Amino acid sequence: MTVAANPIGQAITWINDPLNWTNPGGMLDRLGEHLTISALAVALGCLVAWPLGLWLGHLGRGGGLVVLISNATLAIPTLALLTILPVAFASGFGRTPVVVALAVFAVPPLLANAYTGVRQVDPEARDAARGMGLSSSQLLRRVELPLAVPYLAAGFRTAAVQVIATAALASFVNGGGLGQIIRTGFGIGIAAGGGQIVAGGVLVAGLALLAEVVLGGVERLVTPKPLRRGRQRLGRPRAADATGSA
Amino acid sequence: MSFRLSYRADPGNPWFSWQYVRDNSDTILAAVREHASLTGRAVLIAVLIALPLSVLAYWVRPLAGPILAVSGVVYTIPSLALFAFIAPYLGTGATTVLVGLVLYALLLIVRNVVAGLNQVPPEVREAAEGMGYGRWGRLFRIDLPLALPGIVTGVRLATVSTVALVTVGVLVGHGGLGQLIFAGFQNNLYKAEIMTAALLCVALAVVLDLLLILVARLVTPWSTRRAR
Numbered sequence: 045m046t047v048a049a050n051p052i053g054q055a056i057t058w059i060n061d062p063l064n065w066t067n068p069g070g071m072l073d074r075l076g077e078h079l080t081i082s083a084l085a086v087a088l089g090c091l092v093a094w095p096l097g098l099w100l101g102h103l104g105r106g107g108g109l110v111v112l113i114s115n116a117t118l119a120i121p122t123l124a125l126l127t128i129l130p131v132a133f134a135s136g137f138g139r140t141p142v143v144v145a146l147a148v149f150a151v152p153p154l155l156a157n158a159y160t161g162v163r164q165v166d167p168e169a170r171d172a173a174r175g176m177g178l179s180s181s182q183l184l185r186r187v188e189l190p191l192a193v194p195y196l197a198a199g200f201r202t203a204a205v206q207v208i209a210t211a212a213l214a215s216f217v218n219g220g221g222l223g224q225i226i227r228t229g230f231g232i233g234i235a236a237g238g239g240q241i242v243a244g245g246v247l248v249a250g251l252a253l254l255a256e257v258v259l260g261g262v263e264r265l266v267t268p269k270p271l272r273r274g275r276q277r278l279g280r281p282r283a284a285d286a287t288g289s290a
Numbered sequence: 291m292s293f294r295l296s297y298r299a300d301p302g303n304p305w306f307s308w309q310y311v312r313d314n315s316d317t318i319l320a321a322v323r324e325h326a327s328l329t330g331r332a333v334l335i336a337v338l339i340a341l342p343l344s345v346l347a348y349w350v351r352p353l354a355g356p357i358l359a360v361s362g363v364v365y366t367i368p369s370l371a372l373f374a375f376i377a378p379y380l381g382t383g384a385t386t387v388l389v390g391l392v393l394y395a396l397l398l399i400v401r402n403v404v405a406g407l408n409q410v411p412p413e414v415r416e417a418a419e420g421m422g423y424g425r426w427g428r429l430f431r432i433d434l435p436l437a438l439p440g441i442v443t444g445v446r447l448a449t450v451s452t453v454a455l456v457t458v459g460v461l462v463g464h465g466g467l468g469q470l471i472f473a474g475f476q477n478n479l480y481k482a483e484i485m486t487a488a489l490l491c492v493a494l495a496v497v498l499d500l501l502l503i504l505v506a507r508l509v510t511p512w513s514t515r516r517a518r
Binding site for chain 1: 363366367368369370371372373374375377378379381382447450451453454455456457458460461462465467468471472474475484485487488491492495496499
């Protein structure tokens with residue numbers, strides 16, 4: 045139970061040391077790792093979740109499955125998944141298994157929003173499109189997909205922020221990223237590393253909040269004006285619409 | 291990097307091993323107990339703080355926006371970063387873990403309770419006022435009972451995500467089953483240990499969730515009666 049004298053002061057000193065930025069394994073390196081891992085994971089998640097969600101929504105089936113997947117990931121401990129996947133791939137603790145593990149956490153919001161996005165399309169618009177002679181795949185591509193874009197964006201935002209937040213835990217399995225700064229700090233003890241621990245926390249939290257704000261702006265941009273107000277934030281997997289789902 | 295060298299896909303390291311469970315039942319049970327106790331304490335404290343806070347947001351309209359906004363922002367902060375902020379002040383130990391867990395659970399519960407309270411129909415509120423209920427009487431006899439489904443949803447979400455979050459506490463001292471996961475990782479990737487702990491985590495979340503559903507049934511008998 046050793047507590048550092050003034051962690052905030054230490055943290056400011058630590059952040060202001062240029063060596064801590066440019067050293068191998070310094071802040072810039074870790075930031076790059078963090079962003080690369082997160083971007084790859086979200087991209088992988090989109091590749092899997094969007095086609096599946098759009099297709100299920102188009103068929104109007106599998107709603108129960110989507111809810112089940114969304115709820116199940118809530119109970120899976122991040123740490124367990126980050127540990128299990130690398131072990132399962134038997135490829136050691138490189139970047140790939142960490143990316144796959146993080147992608148698992150990106151899938152639920154992406155999937156749920158893609159599904160909802162297609163389902164919320166006005167049935168009359170769908171009927172009109174059919175009446176104009178559009179085939180099933182044309183209907184999905186030319187009518188349902190464009191109308192679902194605001195939902196896709198909302199899901200993307202939630203998924204990206206969540207992956208960036210979770211990527212901090214990649215440091216547990218030596219996966220790199222900004223979490224590594226915190227972990228190194230704990231490694232040298234709170235008395236000596238307190239400043240570094242707080243500095244790492246500031247960086248991780250700052251990145252997550254920045255992503256939330258920037259992607260929130262993007263989400264707003266792709267949402268048509270009439271829909272912007274009065275609509276609730278979509279697809280927060282942990283807090284949203286779990287009412288009534290066992 | 292020594293992990294990579296020491297790892298072999300040997301048959302002596304199975305995913306599931308009853309042998310492991312039997313040999314380490316004491317450790318496993320202790321971890322489960324710690325996990326459940328951390329979760330229980332965190333959710334309980336969170337509920338005790340969240341309820342007054344939500345009522346405040348419900349009664350004093352101008353406070354609702356800020357309370358919800360702050361909880362949204364704090365919820366965005368990654369768990370590891372949150373622990374990193376707390377640990378230098380409280381040291382590494384159960385208290386630090388508990389504070390972090392309470393914060394996250396608090397946010398989830400507040401959001402749902404506020405939503406639940408706001409769902410009370412204005413006619414009901416007016417009828418209660420017409421019947422002579424005061425502010426407190428209305429809160430306890432009308433508003434809170436009607437908001438119970440929302441409250442229960444919040445508590446269930448908070449419980450399940452807290453179970454998953456406890457494991458992260460391993461970095462700042464106490465991680466319950468996270469301790470086993472991390473130990474298995476360090477112990478040459480002992481799969482049985484990692485897998486057992488992960489499954490127990492999920493099982494614990496399911497059991498606690500079912501318990502809460504049961505409690506919800508008991509405290510809101512009208513919802514099941516209507517269904518019948």
